[in-house]
Structures are given as C-alpha cells and as structure tokens.
Amino acid sequence: MDEPLIAQGSSFQEQCSQCSAVDWGVTEEGGYFCRSCHNVIERTLEVLDSYHSNYRVSRISRESKKNKKLEHGNDWMVCEGFQFILKHQAEALLEMGVCPQFKDDVLCNFWRRYLQKSNQAYTRNPVTVERFQLGSDTDGASESLSLSDFCPSASETDVESSAPSSISGFSSDGGASSVCSGSLDANSYHSTAERKRWNLMTMPMTLAFCHLSLLWLREALTLSDLLRFVAEGHIPYINAYQVFPEEMKLYGKDSQIFRVESIPSHRKVQQEAHKLAVFLDLPRFPPVTQEYMLHPALLSLKYLTEANLPDELHLWVCRVMEQAGVGEGTYLTYDPLGRKSCLLSYDILAAALIIVTMKLLFKMDDQKEWKLSKKTDTENKQNKDNGIFCLRKWYKTVQRALDLAKEKEVEEIARQSWKPRKPLYSSRKQKCVILKRRRVVEHLQTSFQKLTNSTPEPQQSPPCSFRFRWGEVDGDGPSYYNQHLGSVVMEKNGSLHLMNPKYWHTALKPCQPKQCRDHFREIEPTLPRSYIFLLQLFSFLLGVGESCIHAQVIQVERLLIRNAPRTPSAQKLQQKQKN
Structure with a gap:
C-alpha cells in the first residue's frame, strides 16, 4: 500500500462499525478499509484534481460502479x-x-x-x-x-x-x-x-x-x-x-x-x-443385454473379483440368474411408465445373486461351511496343493482386509474438510466476519505446518472401480481367483451338480411396501453369522445398507423357488390339493 494513500486514510476519523477502531487505510481503488479488522466500507476517497479541485476524477467513479456491479452480481435464476x-x-x-x-x-x-x-x-x-x-x-x-x-x-x-x-x-x-x-x-x-x-x-x-x-x-x-x-x-x-x-x-x-x-x-x-x-415422461430405456456391464452376468464377475472369490463361482451365478429369470431383457430393461415400473438396482441384484449362490454351495448356516472347510484342508494337505477353495482361509483373509478398509474409510472421512473455499454468508455484514475468520484460519494452518514440519494434504488419488487389491505385493492379501470348488460340486451324467442338497431361507411371505416396514433389524440376531458377514462385505463394497441387500436376496429366492422345476411327487401333491 502506498504511504500517501495511508496518510490520506488517517484524515477519516469515524469509528469502524465492526471493531469501533479509528484506523483507516485507503485501497488503490479509493475505498476505505479498517486496518484493525479489514472491514471495507462503501465510502470512497475524494481525490482532487490539481486543475479542477471541485470535481472527482471520473476514472475512479467508473471503477467504483464496476466494482459494485461485480460485488453484488447479476440477476440469475x-x-x-x-x-x-x-x-x-x-x-x-x-x-x-x-x-x-x-x-x-x-x-x-x-x-x-x-x-x-x-x-x-x-x-x-x-x-x-x-x-x-x-x-x-x-x-x-x-x-x-x-x-x-x-x-x-x-x-x-x-x-x-x-x-x-x-x-x-x-x-x-x-x-x-x-x-x-x-x-x-x-x-x-x-x-x-x-x-x-x-x-x-x-x-x-x-x-x-x-x-x-x-x-x-x-x-x-x-x-x-x-x-x-x-x-x-x-x-x-x-x-x-x-x-x-x-x-x-x-x-x-x-x-x-x-x-x-x-x-x-x-x-x-x-x-x-x-x-x-x-x-419427464421418458420412453422405455434401451434393453440391457449381456453385451453391457450392467447385465448381472458381467457385473457379478466384477464383484466376484472384488470379493476375492473363485472365478468358477461365476458359472453357478449364471445358473441361478437363469433359473430365477432375472437375466432376461424384459426384467432388466427400465420402463418408467410401465405397469410395474421400478428402477432396478443392478449392483445390488448382482451381489444378491452371488450370496444366493454361496448359500447353495456352502449353505452358510454356521455349521455346514466349516465342516466343508475342514474337509478341504485335509484334501489340500494330502495333495500338497492349495488349489481347492477353503472358505475358512477366505473368511480370515477378507475379514482382516475389510476391518482395515473400514478403519481407513473412517480416518479419511475424519480428515475430510467439509468447509468450502468460498463460504456462504447470510448477509453482507456477516461476509466481512466470515472472510476475516477464513484468513485467520488459513494463516494459523500455514504457521502450524511450518512449526511441525508437517506435509500438506496428499493429492487426491485417481478414481478406481475396485476397493481391494488381491494378490499384489503390497495388496490386501492373497488371491483366490484361480482356485476351484473341489468337493462342493460333483459331476454326474456329464454335468456338474451341487453336493449340498439343502437350502435355508428366511420367511418368504409377501409384504406390502407401503404398509409393511423393513424386518431385517428384527430377524438379524437370528440369522447365521456367516451370512451376515456376506451382507457386511457387499454392503461395504456397494455403500448400501445390509437390509437393502437382504431384501434383494429374498426377492431372488422367491423367483428361484417359484421357477424351480417340480419333482413328480410334488406335482402329484399339488394336483391332490387342487382336487
């Protein structure tokens, strides 16, 4: 700031409305500001011309109007x-x-x-x-x-x-x-x-x-x-x-x-x-076929990789998808004005298909899956090979990585600054106070970093579709992609069949969405812990609540049971009930 302008500001003797101090300076544009609290007022310096002492310089007047227009902005909607x-x-x-x-x-x-x-x-x-x-x-x-x-x-x-x-x-x-x-x-x-x-x-x-x-x-x-x-x-x-x-x-x-x-x-x-x-009265959306990543066949493959599960599971996921009828274009294509119009959650559907497949293969009732794990450990020791997928080892690996990822996410949220660089203010008087506080905070942060020799905030990492890195040197754990399912499936008449003949599910009674609330919190204590872990894993991967994934699992199970082929004895029993 030029010394003559500061000296001219000393001739203005009114008190500042913010701090009541009488210590004024003059900006280069001719406006008064308080050197104590940096409050800027609307009064401008009367600059006198040496030849025409009765007139203010026109250039300052034009700049003042321009600054006022910039300060208050244009009309906008x-x-x-x-x-x-x-x-x-x-x-x-x-x-x-x-x-x-x-x-x-x-x-x-x-x-x-x-x-x-x-x-x-x-x-x-x-x-x-x-x-x-x-x-x-x-x-x-x-x-x-x-x-x-x-x-x-x-x-x-x-x-x-x-x-x-x-x-x-x-x-x-x-x-x-x-x-x-x-x-x-x-x-x-x-x-x-x-x-x-x-x-x-x-x-x-x-x-x-x-x-x-x-x-x-x-x-x-x-x-x-x-x-x-x-x-x-x-x-x-x-x-x-x-x-x-x-x-x-x-x-x-x-x-x-x-x-x-x-x-x-x-x-x-x-x-x-x-x-x-x-x-918007939008027409029927383009059909979602298996050529696009939104289709459950391809999207489930991505989540299998993310969850560190064997690629061989993808074959069974596709079978469940076909049996339930959720892979057809009529089910996947969104029609806003259709009779049963609803916007499908493709990511949650793919996760639900994987969970249903895991229940079909390992039952996931806190008993059967651990017995199969003991059997798998014995087979791997006898064959001196770790090529058979062991659910217990997978659980320990993924649980450790999941806990660390949750802690890291909480720390990142805690370090995140929600305050904007351009703060909002409710009045013009508050603007001066907010801007002054912002300058003080930034000055204190810079001084603290210099005193503590702390580095500034790290640069933002590029976006990535995966949250875990499996099989890398500095990754989250060993990879189980290439392992096979072993004794949980068997080959019969040239095709693969499940060794687990039983399947458990929660009550599949229909509920009215507008009249019935979510029952997950009521039945959650009674559900197997291994099944809850699957819900927690995909809940973290998708960023949705566990109840949302559980509701989609129930929907897939309804469709799977309804479309399941009936045995001759079941058909006879159904005919007797009709008669």
Whole structure:
C-alpha cells in the first residue's frame, strides 16, 4: 500500500462499525478499509484534481460502479445454478471415460426436457419470477424460512444504507429480485407447495439426472460407483456451488438450496431418479443385454473379483440368474411408465445373486461351511496343493482386509474438510466476519505446518472401480481367483451338480411396501453369522445398507423357488390339493 494513500486514510476519523477502531487505510481503488479488522466500507476517497479541485476524477467513479456491479452480481435464476453444477458433473464423468455422447446427447436433452416440463424454459408460457412468488407467502410457516433468518437486522440496514437496490429486493437495472438472496426465485424453493407444483430442482436430483443418463447409455458406472466417486470428491457435489462464476453471488436463502451437509443414500437417489423419469415422461430405456456391464452376468464377475472369490463361482451365478429369470431383457430393461415400473438396482441384484449362490454351495448356516472347510484342508494337505477353495482361509483373509478398509474409510472421512473455499454468508455484514475468520484460519494452518514440519494434504488419488487389491505385493492379501470348488460340486451324467442338497431361507411371505416396514433389524440376531458377514462385505463394497441387500436376496429366492422345476411327487401333491 502506498504511504500517501495511508496518510490520506488517517484524515477519516469515524469509528469502524465492526471493531469501533479509528484506523483507516485507503485501497488503490479509493475505498476505505479498517486496518484493525479489514472491514471495507462503501465510502470512497475524494481525490482532487490539481486543475479542477471541485470535481472527482471520473476514472475512479467508473471503477467504483464496476466494482459494485461485480460485488453484488447479476440477476440469475436458481435453475441456472443447477445447470452449472450438472455441467461440471458431466465433465467430471467424461474425464473418467464415460461415453462422449453422455453430456451433449443425453444429459443435455434430459435437462432441456425438464426445463420444458417444469415450464421454466423452451415453452411459450414460461414461469416468471412473479408467477413463482405467487402464493409463496401463504405456505406453512413450518416449511418456509422466515425473513429474519437471512435478512439483515435494523442495525445492519443502517450501516449498509449505501448498498445497491438489489439487496433490498430490486436489481440495479430495475428488475425484480428475490429478497435476502442472490438469486431471483429463491423464495419459491423454500415453499413446499411451489416445489411440488413445479417439481423444482434439489441437489440429490443432480445425481438422479446423472444416474438416468448413465443408465440410458448402459454405462458400466453403477449408482454405487457414482455415489462413491461423489464421496471421494471426484464428482462435484459437496460445495458444488463453488463452480459458479463470479457474477452469480450466493447468500441468504441460496445457502439453503445449494448447501450440502451429507451425501444422499443409494435408495434416495434411486427414488429421485424414478420420480424424475416419470415426470419427464421418458420412453422405455434401451434393453440391457449381456453385451453391457450392467447385465448381472458381467457385473457379478466384477464383484466376484472384488470379493476375492473363485472365478468358477461365476458359472453357478449364471445358473441361478437363469433359473430365477432375472437375466432376461424384459426384467432388466427400465420402463418408467410401465405397469410395474421400478428402477432396478443392478449392483445390488448382482451381489444378491452371488450370496444366493454361496448359500447353495456352502449353505452358510454356521455349521455346514466349516465342516466343508475342514474337509478341504485335509484334501489340500494330502495333495500338497492349495488349489481347492477353503472358505475358512477366505473368511480370515477378507475379514482382516475389510476391518482395515473400514478403519481407513473412517480416518479419511475424519480428515475430510467439509468447509468450502468460498463460504456462504447470510448477509453482507456477516461476509466481512466470515472472510476475516477464513484468513485467520488459513494463516494459523500455514504457521502450524511450518512449526511441525508437517506435509500438506496428499493429492487426491485417481478414481478406481475396485476397493481391494488381491494378490499384489503390497495388496490386501492373497488371491483366490484361480482356485476351484473341489468337493462342493460333483459331476454326474456329464454335468456338474451341487453336493449340498439343502437350502435355508428366511420367511418368504409377501409384504406390502407401503404398509409393511423393513424386518431385517428384527430377524438379524437370528440369522447365521456367516451370512451376515456376506451382507457386511457387499454392503461395504456397494455403500448400501445390509437390509437393502437382504431384501434383494429374498426377492431372488422367491423367483428361484417359484421357477424351480417340480419333482413328480410334488406335482402329484399339488394336483391332490387342487382336487
């Protein structure tokens, strides 16, 4: 800072509204700032020309107007903010190797269709700000936020009386704007009636848009992968508003729309995607055949590798899939407007098929699988070969790696900084306080790193579809991919058959989803621990709850039993019951 400007700032003797100090400096643009608390006020230095002492220099006046325009931003709608977020999410997915048609041909068309269906654009009678604001004040007080939560108080308005008219409810060019927010239509997004009437956007809906677009292209990226990449920061979602340009200022009610405090669950995004597809009136999606990774035949092979299970299990998984009828195109293809329309969870279905196959082979009742393990150990010792798959060794290896991975995940979440680089503020007075605290925190962090000689945060690792590395030198444990199943299967009449003739399952009575709640927590203490371990393993791999996988296992078992070939004795018994 130039010394003459600092000296000129000493001539201004009013107290600072923040710290009550009288210690003013002058910026290069001619504005006063407090050297004690760095508070910047609207008053500017009267620079006098040596020839025309009665006039202020015109160049400073123009820069002041330009700075004010940049400070308060342009008029913008909330849907424009979501459009910026979708754009950056699509670009992040393209960098991961998603099909090039994802952004322009699919996601962009879905977004245009949404704007047209919600009457926000691409229509002869678009929804204006005035129509959005109609009835927003009549909504319930419990659902809408009061103005006192975000508007400046009376003392703040007195200090900021020189602010442009956009803060008080009107933009500088005369257009209407939203009160106590940077956007024009933030009030409507806090009204339950308006939000339901126009199906307004939310942050989880951005992930629903991406999920539907990936599903339309039948990409290998499942919803579980999408949410995991979001959690790891590869796809912008947490503090995604930071990608907004400088002209789009966020404060007040905008913070409640774009602020994200948690990542939505798998079920939440699934429900949002289905609602969105029905609202957009989308046609039947392209069929999912065995050529695409979303098909359970290929997706289960990926999860077998991830769970460190033998590749030979894939043959039996495909048999279970065919017997249950879940590998057909009619079952896998999504039809939003169909009679029994539901958005299928392809990743959870593949995991459920593997668990059912493990129950068919090893029974998984806390008794049979350990007896088979003892028998396998004896055969491996006699043959001096470890080529037969032993469930006990697999369990010990995977359990150790799973516990370490869970601890590492908890540590990474604890180290993750949820605070944004561009903090949101509810009023202009709070902006100065927040920015000052941010500068103090960053200065303390830098000083602490220098004193402790600690290294800064490590760079973000590239996205990976696998969470475990088996068989590597510095991996999570030995690999069991190439081992064979041994005595759990036998060859008879030129085909393989299961040695385990029995199968246990929980109650398969039908439940009404809207009337009946989840029963997993009630029956979980009675289930075998080996089966619970399988649920915990795939729950960690997919990032979903154990109850979701258990419910899909029950669904596969229903289809498997219903489509199972009946023996002659069972057919006779069924005929007698009918007669």
